Amino acid sequence: xxxxxxxxxxxxxxxxxxxAYLLSKLINKKLRIAVTGIGYDGEEIDNITALPKPRLLFxxxxxxxxxxxxxxxxxxxxxxxxxxxxNTALGNVLIxxxxxxxxxxxxxxxxxxxxxxxxxxxxxxxxxxxxxDGSLNRIAPLAIVDYLIFATGxxxxxxxxxxxxxxxxxxYIFNFSKNKSLSTPPAIIIENNNGKTILKTSSLFDNxxxxxxxxxxxxxxxxxxxxxxxxxxxxxYLNNNVSEDIVVNLNADxxxxxxxxxxxxxxxxxxxxxxKKGNCINYFNKPKLQAxxxxxFYPKPIDHYFVxxxxxxxxxxxxxxxxxxxxxxxxxxxxxxxxxFLN
Amino acid sequence: xTKKILCVPLDPVHDVGIKLIxxxxxxxxxxxxxxAPDLTMEAIVKFAVNETYDYILVSRTLGYGVAELLSxxxxxLDAAGVREKSKIVIGGKPITPELAxxxxxxxxxxxxxxxxxxxxxxxxxxxxLTAKTLQRTKKDIAExxxxxxxxxxxxxxxxxxxxxLIKYADKRTTDSIERAKIKEEIIVTRDAxxxxxxxxxxxxxxxxxxxxxxxxxxxxxxxRNLDETELIDLKRFxxxxxxxxxxxxQHNDSQPLVFKFLGSGCPTMDIVHAKVCERWGINGFLxxxxxxxxxxxxxxxxxxxxxxxxxxxxxxxxxLMRESLHPSTLLxxxxxxxLNTPETILLAGMAGADLAKINLVYGSLGAGTDxxxxxxxxxxxxxxxxxxxxxxxxxxxxxxSGVPAWKSLAGQLINVMVGxxxxxxxxxxxLFCLGPHIVINGQMNQNYVDYNSAKIKALRQIVxxxxxxxxxxxxxxxxxxxxxxxxxTSYHAALAATLGVDAITIASTDEAYSRGPICITSRxxxxxxxxxxxxxxxxxxxxxxxxxxxxxxxxxxKIKDVLIHVNNKADxxxxxxxxxxxxxxxxxxxxxxxxxxxxxx
Numbered sequence: 001x002x003x004x005x006x007x008x009x010x011x012x013x014x015x016x017x018x019x020a021y022l023l024s025k026l027i028n029k030k031l032r033i034a035v036t037g038i039g040y041d042g043e044e045i046d047n048i049t050a051l052p053k054p055r056l057l058f059x060x061x062x063x064x065x066x067x068x069x070x071x072x073x074x075x076x077x078x079x080x081x082x083x084x085x086x087n088t089a090l091g092n093v094l095i096x097x098x099x100x101x102x103x104x105x106x107x108x109x110x111x112x113x114x115x116x117x118x119x120x121x122x123x124x125x126x127x128x129x130x131x132x133d134g135s136l137n138r139i140a141p142l143a144i145v146d147y148l149i150f151a152t153g154x155x156x157x158x159x160x161x162x163x164x165x166x167x168x169x170x171x172y173i174f175n176f177s178k179n180k181s182l183s184t185p186p187a188i189i190i191e192n193n194n195g196k197t198i199l200k201t202s203s204l205f206d207n208x209x210x211x212x213x214x215x216x217x218x219x220x221x222x223x224x225x226x227x228x229x230x231x232x233x234x235x236x237y238l239n240n241n242v243s244e245d246i247v248v249n250l251n252a253d254x255x256x257x258x259x260x261x262x263x264x265x266x267x268x269x270x271x272x273x274x275x276k277k278g279n280c281i282n283y284f285n286k287p288k289l290q291a292x293x294x295x296x297f298y299p300k301p302i303d304h305y306f307v308x309x310x311x312x313x314x315x316x317x318x319x320x321x322x323x324x325x326x327x328x329x330x331x332x333x334x335x336x337x338x339x340x341f342l343n
Numbered sequence: 344x345t346k347k348i349l350c351v352p353l354d355p356v357h358d359v360g361i362k363l364i365x366x367x368x369x370x371x372x373x374x375x376x377x378x379a380p381d382l383t384m385e386a387i388v389k390f391a392v393n394e395t396y397d398y399i400l401v402s403r404t405l406g407y408g409v410a411e412l413l414s415x416x417x418x419x420l421d422a423a424g425v426r427e428k429s430k431i432v433i434g435g436k437p438i439t440p441e442l443a444x445x446x447x448x449x450x451x452x453x454x455x456x457x458x459x460x461x462x463x464x465x466x467x468x469x470x471x472l473t474a475k476t477l478q479r480t481k482k483d484i485a486e487x488x489x490x491x492x493x494x495x496x497x498x499x500x501x502x503x504x505x506x507x508l509i510k511y512a513d514k515r516t517t518d519s520i521e522r523a524k525i526k527e528e529i530i531v532t533r534d535a536x537x538x539x540x541x542x543x544x545x546x547x548x549x550x551x552x553x554x555x556x557x558x559x560x561x562x563x564x565x566x567r568n569l570d571e572t573e574l575i576d577l578k579r580f581x582x583x584x585x586x587x588x589x590x591x592x593q594h595n596d597s598q599p600l601v602f603k604f605l606g607s608g609c610p611t612m613d614i615v616h617a618k619v620c621e622r623w624g625i626n627g628f629l630x631x632x633x634x635x636x637x638x639x640x641x642x643x644x645x646x647x648x649x650x651x652x653x654x655x656x657x658x659x660x661x662x663l664m665r666e667s668l669h670p671s672t673l674l675x676x677x678x679x680x681x682l683n684t685p686e687t688i689l690l691a692g693m694a695g696a697d698l699a700k701i702n703l704v705y706g707s708l709g710a711g712t713d714x715x716x717x718x719x720x721x722x723x724x725x726x727x728x729x730x731x732x733x734x735x736x737x738x739x740x741x742x743x744s745g746v747p748a749w750k751s752l753a754g755q756l757i758n759v760m761v762g763x764x765x766x767x768x769x770x771x772x773x774l775f776c777l778g779p780h781i782v783i784n785g786q787m788n789q790n791y792v793d794y795n796s797a798k799i800k801a802l803r804q805i806v807x808x809x810x811x812x813x814x815x816x817x818x819x820x821x822x823x824x825x826x827x828x829x830x831x832t833s834y835h836a837a838l839a840a841t842l843g844v845d846a847i848t849i850a851s852t853d854e855a856y857s858r859g860p861i862c863i864t865s866r867x868x869x870x871x872x873x874x875x876x877x878x879x880x881x882x883x884x885x886x887x888x889x890x891x892x893x894x895x896x897x898x899x900x901k902i903k904d905v906l907i908h909v910n911n912k913a914d915x916x917x918x919x920x921x922x923x924x925x926x927x928x929x930x931x932x933x934x935x936x937x938x939x940x941x942x943x944x
Binding site: 010011038039040041067069087088089090107110111112113135136137138139140141143201202203205206209228229231233253256257259260262 | 410414421441
């Protein structure tokens with residue numbers, strides 16, 4: 001089963017539109033498709049801006065996950081395959097199969113561990129491709145997918161140069177290799193001439209955490225494995241306090257680790273500084289970054305309401321593409337997103 | 344083992360909500376930790392990592408960009424492994440289950456959530472929000488009143504006037520009175536043949552329009568029968584939907600009952616609106632019927648819908664509404680004008696309505712019915728109201744015309760005395776807002792408190808009788824702005840509450856200017872505004888200026904003067920025709936519908 005996650009840099013960046021496009025493309029390939037999500041998607045009206053949202057139209061024989069309370073608002077015939085133990089704010093997650101074309105709100109497991117066990121649950125239905133819809137700018141659960149498609153757009157910022165810079169930073173963060181021989185350790189491990197030290201913690205949240213690690217690094221090569229969070233503050237501390245005679249081979253959980261700061265540009269700069277000092281980075285897990293979609297729409301706040309606005313769509317696509325080696329698509333204007341992993 | 348709960352105010356300033364929840368959880372024996380506001384997310388997550396909490400309750404108001412902030416927080420918790428051991432819950436005024444799901448939380452609590460629900464969730468209990476049904480009993484507005492006249496001089500005048508009126512009516516009858524008797528038999532008889540005969544007798548006393556509708560199903564324009572499917576769907580809707588956490592409008596039991604109008608034309612729409620209003624605490628409804636109905640002799644039968652203002656008065660419609668409402672909700676049927684007054688009261692009584700609206704004076708002056716006709720019909724209607732134990736409210740005619748308050752109140756008091764003599768339970772309904780006469784003469788130029796209070800005070804100085812201001816309160820002070828209209832209603836409601844009246848009728852915020860049916864959100868606007876007004880005033884009082892006493896004394900004096908003049912006339916119709924209770928200069932004219940249709944027995 002191939003898993004594809006669609007993640008957004010912000011709300012309303014085009015995840016649902018991208019998902020809808022992928023659905024339409026995959027149906028033509030006669031694959032058994034499943035769709036889940038880490039939030040709640042397919043509703044008519046945006047929960048925050050109250051603007052209309054793109055709807056998800058499913059063909060028959062699609063496996064979809066939803067929640068008990070979402071079944072009050074279903075526009076298709078379906079059969080319930082399974083009621084899972086995964087609980088969300090809208091009740092337990094259900095796995096259903098559509099018996100007719102129509103619309104349904106997608107809801108699914110909301111955390112990484114649930115999603116992981118969910119993959120196993122879904123495989124028994126003979127799924128070829130599982131599409132996982134992101135939610136707002138959430139990304140942590142999607143660290144375990146095979147492929148990621150990023151959706152960015154003017155909702156994140158009306159400054160197109162910023163959008164391009166940010167996506168380039170994200171691409172940079174994703175470019176480090178996956179270390180195939182390693183699996184994620186349970187805690188922070190430091191290996192060097194002094195031996196192997198296992199800390200009680202598994203994240204570097206702040207200077208205080210980073211200082212403990214720094215004190216354990218030795219001259220020469222060090223392998224530093226951090227299974228969970230590395231904050232910008234901690235990375236900054238490492239940059240400023242690790243001397244030049246120390247080399248750090250940092251194994252982080254996944255590129256997602258470095259996305260959690262919420263400021264990829266800043267994080268990428270700190271990583272560049274880290275790498276410039278002769279250090280390197282590998283990942284235990286790494287979803288392959290497949291493509292980027294751009295959305296010129298943004299909700300403009302006026303008093304207590306939102307209205308629809310757009311930035312220049314050509315300029316948006318062009319500038320973002322110029323900064324990336326990945327292909328950049330505006331799905332609505334030119335729906336030709338390639339998925340080579342399906343070939 | 345005691346559950347451990349981390350309370351996180353993820354807001355630089357607002358942490359009152361989470362503190363209230365935390366206090367409640369402490370009282371329920373949970374081990375809680377409250378973090379300070381304005382910590383960084385990384386600091387909070389680090390704290391959550393170092394301990395094992397069963398629940399992490401996050402409090403945050405929502406603004407632009409905050410959703411993404413909360414998403415990032417969830418991501419940090421997920422990546423740090425906290426979500427393996429802790430359930431993450433979001434609380435804040437705008438939070439809905441859908442939003443909580445979108446943000447990735449395990450549960451969300453919003454403005455309507457109660458602390459009880461939060462505790463139940465933590466305890467792993469399902470709480471049935473619809474199990475909290477309306478906890479109220481039906482109230483009798485007229486109970487605890489003696490109907491004794493405090494002002495005995497006015498009482499004596501009214502007694503003479505009422506005696507003359509009852510004597511006048513007793514010698515006369517009308518087709519409406521006869522139709523009421525026949526209709527009662529039709530409703531109770533099971534014999535099809537007899538029913539058919541009665542229906543023909545009934546038809547003989549009706550206008551052609553009514554006969555065509557009842558016999559040939561040729562309905563007036565815009566009227567049709569509700570079909571079986573619609574009735575089944577309505578029932579299913581009512582069965583499938585229960586009020587979620589119904590609330591009470593009143594802050595204490597001495598505050599007035601609150602009523603709203605129904606009368607969209609469609610009983611289904613009326614009922615759906617009524618159910619929503621019930622959930623928000625409305626105590627009762629008044630059905631407004633179409634104005635054309637008053638002009639025809641006879642009423643149309645059946646479950647009827649009408650593509651215009653006013654829901655048709657039929658036995659079936661009233662019964663459907665009564666059965667659809669909660670047992671504690673009061674239902675009033677309007678019968679204060681037109682050619683079907685006794686029959687309407689009969690239908691109201693037999694269909695299970697709780698109250699009626701009758702005013703022999705207003706119906707003759709402001710609503711077009713001939714004074715003689717309405718006098719005779721009205722007395723019969725009051726007798727029927729007494730028979731069916733329907734207290735009846737008496738609306739004034741000073742809202743829509745320039746009739747001064749003392750004339751309107753004098754007219755109402757006449758109805759009160761007639762009601763007393765016939766064993767019924769009348770309810771005074773003084774206008775409780777600006778009115779044309781007041782606008783011209785300036786009694787409310789300084790404030791709306793003095794003159795409205797003076798009316799209540801004056802009436803209390805005259806008789807011990809229930810008072811239900813309307814209709815609705817604040818109406819002429821409303822505008823097209825919803826917030827302003829809600830405010831206007833709430834201020835008047837607050838004043839009414841402090842005056843200790845028994846009930847009030849409130850309008851929706853779009854009622855004054857609606858260009859179509861009232862919308863449900865506008866109904867809720869005014870209900871919420873009144874709820875807050877009642878909470879605001881509680882058991883306190885407004886302080887009137889000295890003008891209030893002057894106004895109330897003046898009102899009592901002028902009411903007396905009017906009644907003296909009315910008493911000098913042979914009967915009430917003569918007094919009405921002479922303009923004593925409202926004349927052309929006041930903008931009040933005796934009605935013409937039903938003229939010359941009264942006959943001697």
